[in-house]
Structure formats: C-alpha cells, structure tokens
Amino acid sequence: MxxxxxxxxxxxxxxxxxxxxxxxxxxxxxxxxxxxxxxxxxxxxxxxxxxxxxxxxxxxxxxxxxxxxxxxxxxxxxxxxxxxxxxxPLWQALRDLARQRLAEVERLVESTLEREGEPVGLEELARRLEHGDAVLLDVRPLREFEAGHIPGAIPAPVAELEALLPSLPRGVEVIAYCRGPYCTFADEAVELLRARGFNARRLELGLPDWRAAGYPVRQGVGA
Amino acid sequence: MxxxxxxxxxxxxxxxxxxxxxxxxxxxxxxxxxxxxxxxxxxxxxxxxxxxxxxxxxxxxxxxxxxxxxxxxxxxxxxxxxxxxxxxPLWQALRDLARQRLAEVERLVESTLEREGEPVGLEELARRLEHGDAVLLDVRPLREFEAGHIPGAIPAPVAELEALLPSLPRGVEVIAYCRGPYCTFADEAVELLRARGFNARRLELGLPDWRAAGYPVRQGVGA
DNA sequence: TCCATATTCAATAAATTTATTGAGTGCTTG
DNA sequence: CAAGCACTCAATAAATTTATTGAATATGGA
Missing domain, CATH: 1.10.10.10 (Winged helix-like DNA-binding domain superfamily/Winged helix DNA-binding domain)
Incomplete structure (x- = not known):
C-alpha cells in the first residue's frame, strides 16, 4: 500500500x-x-x-x-x-481508570467524604436481595428512580429520607444506592441512617453500573 | 452536606x-x-x-x-x-464506540481498504488453533512479535512475507493478524496471500485485543 | 394573535492546546 | 574529555476550545 x-x-x-x-x-x-x-x-x-x-x-x-x-x-x-x-461503558472505563491511575481522585474522595466501612458490591447486593435479608433504598431524586431502579428498591430521595425512617424495619441492614461511586447521596443517607441507629451501608457503585453488569432494572413509579 | x-x-x-x-x-x-x-x-x-x-x-x-x-x-x-x-481497555472502548457511533469511521475503512469476506473472530481463532487446522501469521514488525504474540504464530512481517510463502502449507487456511482492527498489515498480507493462491483471511482484531480477552500471549523469538 | 418559555444560534474575548524551533541535559563512546 | 546521540525543556505563534452575552427560533397556552 x-x-x-x-x-x-x-x-x-x-x-x-x-x-x-x-x-x-x-x-x-x-x-x-x-x-x-x-x-x-x-x-x-x-x-x-x-x-x-x-x-x-x-x-x-x-x-x-x-x-x-x-x-x-x-x-x-x-x-x-x-x-x-x-x-x-466508555464513561465507566474512563472513570475507573482515573481512579486507578490518578492518586488525586482517591485523595479527593478521602479528604472530602467521611466514608466509613466497606461498601456493598453489586454481587453481594444481588445475593442479599435474593435472600431478602436487606432493605434497599434508592436515594436519588424521584425522577431518576422512575427512569430506572433496582427491582425491590424503595424510592427515598435523601431530602425526604427523614420522613421515611419510621416505616423502615430495624432488624435488617439498610443498603442505599445512588448515581455512582462518587455520588454523595448514598453517603448522606448512610450517615443519617446510622445516626438514627440503623445498620446501614452504601452500594459501592450506582444504578448505571448495576444495569451495565447485566442485572435487571425496573421502570416506573412505586417500590 | x-x-x-x-x-x-x-x-x-x-x-x-x-x-x-x-x-x-x-x-x-x-x-x-x-x-x-x-x-x-x-x-x-x-x-x-x-x-x-x-x-x-x-x-x-x-x-x-x-x-x-x-x-x-x-x-x-x-x-x-x-x-x-x-x-x-480504555482505548479499546473509545475505538469501538467510535466505530459504532461515528459512521465516518466505517466509511473511511470501506473506501480506503478493499476488504473482502468476513474476518476471523477471536473465539474462532482460538478454536482453530486448538484443532490445528489453520496457519497463523503475525505480520507486524518483528520487534512487536517479540514483545508478545499469539502462541503458535509465525513471525512474518509483511515486508518479508513474500520470501516466506514457499514454506507455508497449502492445504489449510492462513490467518494473518496484526495490531488491531484498523491496522492494514493483515489486509496487505491477505491480499498477497490470496494473489498467490492461498486461502487466507485476517483476524478481525489485534494482538492487544487477544490479550485483553484473556487468551495467552507468548514473548520472545521464534515461532 | 400575543406572550412566556425552552432552546438554539452567533459573535466575541479569554483561556488552553498545539507544533515548531533551538537550546539544554545526560549518557556513552572514542 | 570531547563528540554524538536521545531525549527534554522553554519560548513562541497559531489554532482551537470555552464561557458569556444577547438575539433568534419555535412551541404551547392565554
């Protein structure tokens, strides 16, 4: 040639x-x-x-x-x-490589967010949902819940989470998820939940990651 | 917050x-x-x-x-x-999404390269290698072959491919691979091989894709 | 028809990115 | 230790990207 x-x-x-x-x-x-x-x-x-x-x-x-x-x-x-x-997937690849190769990302997260304990992974969440031994909260704005959420999740926008607390069971762990690994909604939710005596953790990733991993997503209103 | x-x-x-x-x-x-x-x-x-x-x-x-x-x-x-x-993987994701979403990429490839017939996929190649019913040529520069190649591949830089033809068996299909889906070395090799009466096709992707898919890669000199 | 609203367009200045050029650094070899 | 080489650095001008501004367009409702 x-x-x-x-x-x-x-x-x-x-x-x-x-x-x-x-x-x-x-x-x-x-x-x-x-x-x-x-x-x-x-x-x-x-x-x-x-x-x-x-x-x-x-x-x-x-x-x-x-x-x-x-x-x-x-x-x-x-x-x-x-x-x-x-x-x-392209955004996901960029985001994840940035975390892996640019130390500043981790530094930022650690210095800004007061995350404690290990988050829940996608696989673990899938198992827990099957067993039914966890309550799952979608703490994103309602519009995003309606556009697509993890089946079984309860819509619980952080701003309205407080009002929802009395209706949550106390025996099981509460898992909160939001937009992605750097979204703070879930962190805020976990902080509030723990302050009120709940056993709570955040999902490591977000709804789009859940979907991209091949897990089912449900649309529409209601839990 | x-x-x-x-x-x-x-x-x-x-x-x-x-x-x-x-x-x-x-x-x-x-x-x-x-x-x-x-x-x-x-x-x-x-x-x-x-x-x-x-x-x-x-x-x-x-x-x-x-x-x-x-x-x-x-x-x-x-x-x-x-x-x-x-x-x-990030470069791979960008490259593949560009092909998928930017029609100009496909247009460029089709108007510049005279590719004929379907290329060989990674899986098919793996199967063929196991069965031993194909000859595999690495048509990249020797330095790249040495840095990592598909086990069983014969080093055959396009420039030197001509001299190698007499030693190739004629009964089986010849598969040529190079750097990636847009690398023209394999196309040039296939063109030459076909002109000389060989039954030849190119691998759709390149060595890095083979490696990223989890298939084994061998380093060093010799076939 | 007129108006309010959501979005896009076009023009501009500021900021950033890019390629080029020539000098500088450091290693190896004669 | 001088010369050659591979690479990096620094300065510059040109090109591109960006945010802002105000105007233009289009839609639905009063």
Missing part, C-alpha cells in the same frame, strides 16, 4: 477517534454524561444541576451529540437528551 | 476525570497509544512511525504520562515508554 495513502488514512481515522476523545476532554461534559446516565433530562434541568448557563449546557450537549454520545428527543418546547447505547 | 462544598468537590473530581479525557483528545496521542499497545518503544521510534518530530512526540508522551496512561523506563540514553495496566 502506498505509504502516503496509508498515512492519510491513519490521519483521517485517528481524527475520527479524536472527535470522540475531544468530547470527553471537559469536566462539565463529563458531569453531563454522569447525569444522563441516570436517564433522559431536559437542557434546563441539566444546566441547573451541573451549574451551567442554559446556553452553555446546550452547547456542551451539542458537542456530545456530534460525538455520538447523546441523542435528543423533542417534546413540545422541551429537548430531552439521553445517552446513546454504549456511551456509558 | 453543604452545597458549596459539594459543588467544589464535584468540580475538582470531574477536573480529574477530564485530565484523563484531555489526554485522549488528540489524534497523535491516540496513535501513540495504539503503537504502545503492541509493546514498549523508544521516543525516536514512536516519532518516526507516527510521523511526528521527536520533540513533539516527547511532549505528547509526557501528556499521556501525566494522565497515567503510559510509563517510562530509561535504559542508557533511551527512554522506553509503555502503556500502563488498564490503559488499553
């Missing part, structure tokens, strides 16, 4: 790969991906949670769209964005 | 993730990763193959190093770089 032609091919090919890489090269876009991994959301809602102006969020979403990482659905005046199939 | 504190945590956390993302945001760096996936190499050698100046290659390697994707070993006057554990 003609070397010039071969070089041009590689150049163009890796330009394409870099298109995708460039989409991952910004903290705000990665945060949007993490939010979208929980289910589709409107621009304004994403902007508010990621602390961006609406115009800026819209631009970042367009970059993600051009890279094939998100898709858009329009409903009336709203634009709902969601992750494309396959986008989550 | 104090919302300001929480936001700062997320900001810093996603800044770290973006550190890694930014390292993937450049075509030349991705090409360096692909080359390093075949085994360690010196700066000068990488620069030559990726068509970069030595200084520029060195800078890109430092960016990859800062992101934890590569590590360095010094030997005399040479600096040998290699991928860190876990770096390849």
């Amino acid at each position: 003609d070397p010039t032609r071969k070089r041009r091919f590689k150049q163009q090919l890796f330009d394409q790969f870099a298109r995708l890489g460039k989409a991952l090269a910004n903290n705000h876009r990665l945060e949007l991906i993490e939010l979208l991994a929980q289910g589709e959301r409107s621009v304004e809602s994403l902007a508010r949670e990621a602390d961006l102006s609406v115009a800026n969020a819209s631009q970042h979403l367009q970059v993600l769209h051009a890279a094939g990482l998100v898709e858009q659905r329009r409903e009336g005046v709203f634009a709902y964005y969601s992750l494309t199939p396959g986008a989550f | 104090d919302p300001t504190r929480k936001r700062r945590f997320k900001q810093q956390l996603f800044d770290q993730f973006a550190r890694l993302g930014k390292a993937l945001a450049n075509n030349h760096r991705l090409e360096l990763i692909e080359l390093l996936a075949q085994g360690e190499r010196s700066v000068e050698s990488l620069a030559r193959e990726a068509d970069l100046s030595v200084a520029n290659a060195s800078q890109h390697l430092q960016v990859l190093h800062a992101a934890g994707l590569v590590e360095q070993r010094r030997e005399g006057v040479f600096a040998y770089y290699s991928l860190t554990p876990g770096a390849f």
Whole structure:
C-alpha cells in the first residue's frame, strides 16, 4: 500500500477517534454524561444541576451529540437528551481508570467524604436481595428512580429520607444506592441512617453500573 | 452536606476525570497509544512511525504520562515508554464506540481498504488453533512479535512475507493478524496471500485485543 | 394573535492546546 | 574529555476550545 495513502488514512481515522476523545476532554461534559446516565433530562434541568448557563449546557450537549454520545428527543418546547447505547461503558472505563491511575481522585474522595466501612458490591447486593435479608433504598431524586431502579428498591430521595425512617424495619441492614461511586447521596443517607441507629451501608457503585453488569432494572413509579 | 462544598468537590473530581479525557483528545496521542499497545518503544521510534518530530512526540508522551496512561523506563540514553495496566481497555472502548457511533469511521475503512469476506473472530481463532487446522501469521514488525504474540504464530512481517510463502502449507487456511482492527498489515498480507493462491483471511482484531480477552500471549523469538 | 418559555444560534474575548524551533541535559563512546 | 546521540525543556505563534452575552427560533397556552 502506498505509504502516503496509508498515512492519510491513519490521519483521517485517528481524527475520527479524536472527535470522540475531544468530547470527553471537559469536566462539565463529563458531569453531563454522569447525569444522563441516570436517564433522559431536559437542557434546563441539566444546566441547573451541573451549574451551567442554559446556553452553555446546550452547547456542551451539542458537542456530545456530534460525538455520538447523546441523542435528543423533542417534546413540545422541551429537548430531552439521553445517552446513546454504549456511551456509558466508555464513561465507566474512563472513570475507573482515573481512579486507578490518578492518586488525586482517591485523595479527593478521602479528604472530602467521611466514608466509613466497606461498601456493598453489586454481587453481594444481588445475593442479599435474593435472600431478602436487606432493605434497599434508592436515594436519588424521584425522577431518576422512575427512569430506572433496582427491582425491590424503595424510592427515598435523601431530602425526604427523614420522613421515611419510621416505616423502615430495624432488624435488617439498610443498603442505599445512588448515581455512582462518587455520588454523595448514598453517603448522606448512610450517615443519617446510622445516626438514627440503623445498620446501614452504601452500594459501592450506582444504578448505571448495576444495569451495565447485566442485572435487571425496573421502570416506573412505586417500590 | 453543604452545597458549596459539594459543588467544589464535584468540580475538582470531574477536573480529574477530564485530565484523563484531555489526554485522549488528540489524534497523535491516540496513535501513540495504539503503537504502545503492541509493546514498549523508544521516543525516536514512536516519532518516526507516527510521523511526528521527536520533540513533539516527547511532549505528547509526557501528556499521556501525566494522565497515567503510559510509563517510562530509561535504559542508557533511551527512554522506553509503555502503556500502563488498564490503559488499553480504555482505548479499546473509545475505538469501538467510535466505530459504532461515528459512521465516518466505517466509511473511511470501506473506501480506503478493499476488504473482502468476513474476518476471523477471536473465539474462532482460538478454536482453530486448538484443532490445528489453520496457519497463523503475525505480520507486524518483528520487534512487536517479540514483545508478545499469539502462541503458535509465525513471525512474518509483511515486508518479508513474500520470501516466506514457499514454506507455508497449502492445504489449510492462513490467518494473518496484526495490531488491531484498523491496522492494514493483515489486509496487505491477505491480499498477497490470496494473489498467490492461498486461502487466507485476517483476524478481525489485534494482538492487544487477544490479550485483553484473556487468551495467552507468548514473548520472545521464534515461532 | 400575543406572550412566556425552552432552546438554539452567533459573535466575541479569554483561556488552553498545539507544533515548531533551538537550546539544554545526560549518557556513552572514542 | 570531547563528540554524538536521545531525549527534554522553554519560548513562541497559531489554532482551537470555552464561557458569556444577547438575539433568534419555535412551541404551547392565554
């Protein structure tokens, strides 16, 4: 094969790969991906949670769209964005390699969050659910619970968790999960639960990880 | 948790993730990763193959190093770089998602390479090797064969393949593999082999993919 | 029809990334 | 110890990315 032609091919090919890489090269876009991994959301809602102006969020979403990482659905005046199939595993790989290779990640987590004890792994949770010897709380905002949750989980947004405590059984361990390994909802929930005398731990990972591992996910309202 | 504190945590956390993302945001760096996936190499050698100046290659390697994707070993006057554990799966995920979501990738491959027939998958290759009903050629440069190859493969750099043809058996299918799904060495080998009357196909993926799938890899010289 | 709202677009300035250039460092060899 | 080599460093200009701003578009309801 003609070397010039071969070089041009590689150049163009890796330009394409870099298109995708460039989409991952910004903290705000990665945060949007993490939010979208929980289910589709409107621009304004994403902007508010990621602390961006609406115009800026819209631009970042367009970059993600051009890279094939998100898709858009329009409903009336709203634009709902969601992750494309396959986008989550890439984000997961990046997130996990960052934890493994960049010591600063671990340092940040340890210095900011006061996590105590070992978290529950996906496999262990699956076993516990089968045995029925644990109560599972989904402590994400209700909208995300409705978009997809672990079967058997109780919707319990952290803000409303307090009101829910009296209805929880005291004999078994309470397990709380949220968006992912760096989401603090579950940590806050565990802190509150322990303060009230519950035996509580957080799930190590989040709902998207549960789904990606091949475990079942249920949609809709109610526990 | 104090919302300001929480936001700062997320900001810093996603800044770290973006550190890694930014390292993937450049075509030349991705090409360096692909080359390093075949085994360690010196700066000068990488620069030559990726068509970069030595200084520029060195800078890109430092960016990859800062992101934890590569590590360095010094030997005399040479600096040998290699991928860190876990770096390849991330590159693999990005590469595969790009193929899946960016139509331009497929278009480029089809318009540039004249691939005919279906390639051999990893599983099929493993089966064929067990049965012994195929000849396997590693058509990468010898240095890469020595750094790691599929057990039973014959070293056969494309440039020297012609001289090797007479010694190949004619009854069985010949399978050629190289660096990865977009590496053209195997395509060139298959083209030559078919022109000479051999029954030949390429492996769909490359050696790093074989290794990452958990199959054994052998180091050193000789078949 | 008019208005409010959600989103996108376009223009701009600031910040960051990139390739190039030439000098600097350190090791090995004659 | 001088020279050659592999690599890194530092400075620079060009290119790209980013956030902000205000205007434009489009939809649904008053």
